[in-house]
Amino acid sequence: MTKMEKVEFLTTAVNSQGFPKNRSYPEIAVVGRSNVGKSALLNHLFKTKGFVKTSSTPGKTRAIQFFLTDDTLLFADLPGYGYAQVSKGEKKKWQELIESYLETHPSLILFLLDCRRTPTQEDLMMLEWIRANNISTLAIITKVDKLKQSERVKQERLISQFLGEIPYILYSVPKNRGRSPLLAQIREVLFPCS
Numbered sequence: 275m276t277k278m279e280k281v282e283f284l285t286t287a288v289n290s291q292g293f294p295k296n297r298s299y300p301e302i303a304v305v306g307r308s309n310v311g312k313s314a315l316l317n318h319l320f321k322t323k324g325f326v327k328t329s330s331t332p333g334k335t336r337a338i339q340f341f342l343t344d345d346t347l348l349f350a351d352l353p354g355y356g357y358a359q360v361s362k363g364e365k366k367k368w369q370e371l372i373e374s375y376l377e378t379h380p381s382l383i384l385f386l387l388d389c390r391r392t393p394t395q396e397d398l399m400m401l402e403w404i405r406a407n408n409i410s411t412l413a414i415i416t417k418v419d420k421l422k423q424s425e426r427v428k429q430e431r432l433i434s435q436f437l438g439e440i441p442y443i444l445y446s447v448p449k450n451r452g453r454s455p456l457l458a459q460i461r462e463v464l465f466p467c468s
């Protein structure tokens with residue numbers, strides 16, 4: 275179920291008309307600010323390199339990419355918010371796209387936060403939206419390889435205070451950290467009886 279033995283790219287959506295027609299699978303939405311590591315996390319989870327597009331240029335993912343794994347689970351890689359270098363009109367379009375997707379109520383949200391950063395106003399808006407809509411959420415603190423132990427502990431405390439009751443996992447793609455606990459959590463939330 276969460277073996278990640280088969281990974282298929284399903285479709286790209288720039289608006290709600292582009293969402294997959296078959297919505298009978300449990301869906302996992304990957305959200306967070308631009309450059310936080312959403313696409314890299316999915317490649318790591320899928321054990322695919324370069325399959326999900328990652329970028330050193332923030333704000334590159336301007337659409338939602340949908341993936342189906344093991345014929346059972348749908349992943350949505352959402353565009354990142356908070357990228358300053360885009361026009362107001364474009365920002366509004368992305369925001370509408372993210373909102374229209376989240377309103378379809380995915381089964382689980384993976385809410386990514388960069389370990390080096392203080393959560394922003396937009397992260398707070400996301401958190402409040404998650405609470406208001408009561409959707410199962412797992413936070414992922416990304417890029418933990420980028421901080422020394424002492425700094426990491428400090429940042430973990432700050433971010434966990436921000437998250438409150440929401441559970442979180444520390445993640446690093448190059449150190450191969452966080453993948454197994456994340457898969458275990460996904461199983462527990464989405465397939466509790468299996």
Ligand SMILES: Nc1nc2c(ncn2[C@@H]2O[C@H](COP(=O)(O)OP(=O)(O)OP(=O)(O)O)[C@@H](O)[C@H]2O)c(=O)[nH]1
Binds near residue numbers: 334
């Ligand atoms: N050191 C390190 N770098 C990472 C990690 N995860 C992601 N990155 C790097 O961070 C950059 C951004 O990663 P992406 O996965 O493209 O970020 P994104 O959240 O998908 O960005 P948008 O699609 O623009 O919203 C890339 O250069 C990744 O290689 C990590 O765990 N450790």
Ligand SMILES: [Mg+2]
Binds near residue numbers: 327329335
């Ligand atoms: Mg991306």
